[in-house]
Amino acid sequence: MKIPMLDLKKQYSQFRREAVKRMKRLMGDQDFILGKEVELLEERIARYCGTKYAVGVASGTDALLISLKALHIGNGDEIITTPFTFMATAEAIVLAGARPVFVDIDRDTYGIDTSLIERAITSKTKAIMPVHLYGLCVDMDPILKIAARYGLKVIEDAAQAIGSEYKGRRAGSLGDTGAISFYPSKNLGAFGDGGMVVTNDKKIYDRARLLRVHGMAKAYLHVTIGYNSRLDNLQAGILNIKLKYLDKWIEARMRNAAFFNKRLNALPLKLPLVPTGYKHSYHLYVLRSSFKDRIEDHLAKNGIETRTYYPLPLHLQRCFKYLGYNKGTFPEAEKASEETFSIPIYPELSALQKGHIVRKTIQFFNSI
Structure with missing residues (x-):
């Protein structure tokens, strides 16, 4: 799949x-x-x-x-x-x-x-x-x-x-x-x-x-x-x-997020945090783990595409060297870049696809 x-x-x-x-x-x-x-x-x-x-x-x-x-x-x-x-x-x-x-960013919300x-x-x-x-x-x-x-x-x-x-x-x-x-x-x-x-x-x-x-x-x-x-x-x-479809699509993304939250909650993964009074539109569903690279490799081998947003924070990009920032200046942003990754969350995900994502994620943690 x-x-x-x-x-x-x-x-x-x-x-x-x-x-x-x-x-x-x-x-x-x-x-x-x-x-x-x-x-x-x-x-x-x-x-x-x-x-x-x-x-x-x-x-x-x-x-x-x-x-x-x-x-x-x-x-x-x-x-x-x-x-x-x-x-x-x-x-x-x-x-x-x-x-x-x-x-620097807030560790829980990434804002x-x-x-x-x-x-x-x-x-x-x-x-x-x-x-x-x-x-x-x-x-x-x-x-x-x-x-x-x-x-x-x-x-x-x-x-x-x-x-x-x-x-x-x-x-x-x-x-x-x-x-x-x-x-x-x-x-x-x-x-x-x-x-x-x-x-x-x-x-x-x-x-x-x-x-x-x-x-x-x-x-x-x-x-x-x-x-x-x-x-x-x-x-x-x-x-x-x-x-005309946007609200329906956002609601579907929210349902997909709830599906993943319920089934991945027991794993040693940091799930998206939504503070009280906020509505998350889930443009991306972002997970966090010190096993990030290994999880992504496992999911890729099982046909599941993932992405890292963003692998190198802006203060460490070559084009911003003139600003004078160094590695360690913004530790939360740097740590998030190393540990966060996204899994598919789009509205049209089928029950079969969502189940496959969950099973293969659980399978990884059962194997370590």
Whole structure:
């Protein structure tokens, strides 16, 4: 039995006819850049996330970058974030001209350790960028209090967390802006790249709309330097279809997680922690063990694909050597990189597939 980390073909079979019909219509209209589908998606994503505004952009990375620039963050500024995340988080900070300042993570949730943020603040600090990793929101109340105390902005990296909730509020709606990714593997994924900036601030919304289209206020009249970061109408058309399924897919991921939690609970594995008042959307189902490599090898031999997110934290990446961090600077992030791995959690997993994953995981521990 072969079980991939994600099976988009199974997902596509659920809406194939509607997708083909939508693509034929859009190709007939020859309406490709921004357009009505983008406008409709922006309205729907804003409503879904619980924000007043949404701006479609070319990728989740651009959603972070444009959020930063819409907040007038640039050269000489410092942004506090986590080293245990995908490259785009810190990359966007650097592309904006600012400097990432890393803070270690919480051992249980893998999100930024909020108790360490305040000591990282300097006179150059302009914002905090928490990452809602794997689909679990960061503890936002302490971050918002610190931001208010020091006059800082908060940019939520919600690339993996559309539909996740923190104390009844959706990811992306808690800070000054939220950045969403529509990369194909995300819970709401396009047929290519795409992203969205969500916000409740009209000024940020207006500036983000300028920045995504070369700073152009009217045709060929540019009021600022911007970017070529427009969400394609074709991608928005697909996302408008898939958005109708999102809650059902998240519920299926949650059921799959409950299945694994119940059956793997007795093993010497650290299972995902979901604090009270949080809704985990399970973009990834992450396990932790000192036997990580051996478990992954065993599962691979039995046809089960696993992944490590992320094998080398950002502060140890070659491109960030200039920041001056060393091995041992952020021990929790480094340990998580060595011990965590993900197993398939996608909505279309069959009972047979889930049972196979559980049996082979138990088999490993019975063999040691």
